[in-house]
Amino acid sequence: MEQLRAKKGFIIDMDGVIYHGNRLLPGAKEFVEWLYQEKKEFLFLTNSSRYTPKELQKKLEWMGLDVDQSHFYTSALATAAFISTQTPEATAYAVGEHGLQNALYDAGITVNEIHPDYVIIGEADNYCYDHIVKATRFVNEGARLIGTNYDLTGPVEGGIVPACRALMAPIELATGKQAYYVGKPNALMMRTGLRILGVHSEDAAIIGDRMDTDIVAGIESGLDTVLVLSGVTTPGMIEEFPYRPRLVCNGIGDIAVLDH
Numbered sequence: 001m002e003q004l005r006a007k008k009g010f011i012i013d014m015d016g017v018i019y020h021g022n023r024l025l026p027g028a029k030e031f032v033e034w035l036y037q038e039k040k041e042f043l044f045l046t047n048s049s050r051y052t053p054k055e056l057q058k059k060l061e062w063m064g065l066d067v068d069q070s071h072f073y074t075s076a077l078a079t080a081a082f083i084s085t086q087t088p089e090a091t092a093y094a095v096g097e098h099g100l101q102n103a104l105y106d107a108g109i110t111v112n113e114i115h116p117d118y119v120i121i122g123e124a125d126n127y128c129y130d131h132i133v134k135a136t137r138f139v140n141e142g143a144r145l146i147g148t149n150y151d152l153t154g155p156v157e158g159g160i161v162p163a164c165r166a167l168m169a170p171i172e173l174a175t176g177k178q179a180y181y182v183g184k185p186n187a188l189m190m191r192t193g194l195r196i197l198g199v200h201s202e203d204a205a206i207i208g209d210r211m212d213t214d215i216v217a218g219i220e221s222g223l224d225t226v227l228v229l230s231g232v233t234t235p236g237m238i239e240e241f242p243y244r245p246r247l248v249c250n251g252i253g254d255i256a257v258l259d260h
Helices: 028-037 053-062 075-086 098-106 129-140 164-175 187-197 211-221
Strands: 009-012 041-046 072-074 091-095 118-121 144-147 153-156 159-162 204-208 224-228 247-249
Touching (some): 009 187, 041 187, 072 187, 075 118, 075 187, 091 098, 129 164, 144 164, 211 224
Parallel strands (some): 009 204
Antiparallel strands (some): 153 159
């Protein structure tokens, strides 16, 4: 644990690590206080494309955590940045909440429901059969298929709900095309996170609740890896994977040591 606490920078997942839905998880407040007290560099790197950084900041503020907006980076921002470098002035049919829609708009990617360059799928409360039909048609007509993240499920207050990859599955099956997923564990998202953090991978750690995104992303990017059991992963599930996190904690509060 002391090896972890000595790191200069931290990349931290949010859902299942800091909160479940609108409920702050035990130890989260103490951990954020510790980050500030120890003058650590940190970035909340979330695979959710649902919210904008400002909304995430306000959500934590409502829960009692005061964190500057610059400490947030989402898969929606990563997706918009990726597409804008691939195809400047691209058009897209995007299924997702305002976090994704705003990121695309800010990157100069315009909505097109006739012949889009891309079909982009993120988390969406109003996801329905019509979205599947339109997305399938556009992909069959040549649109490139992009997923904001690789999460199959996500934790909420009431349990586990389908996430981006589950919503993408019917479109992939109907078209026979595999989507390109931008969020963790994609190295694109991790490299951007480290660049924002301003810390070399050897001096950084990633803290997350998912083996198939957070932990494998950390391993492949050369970061120290910490799995917390406050999200979707149980101790027994760790054995299903051929790799291991260096540390396993019950929750984020296990890391903080505060001097009051």
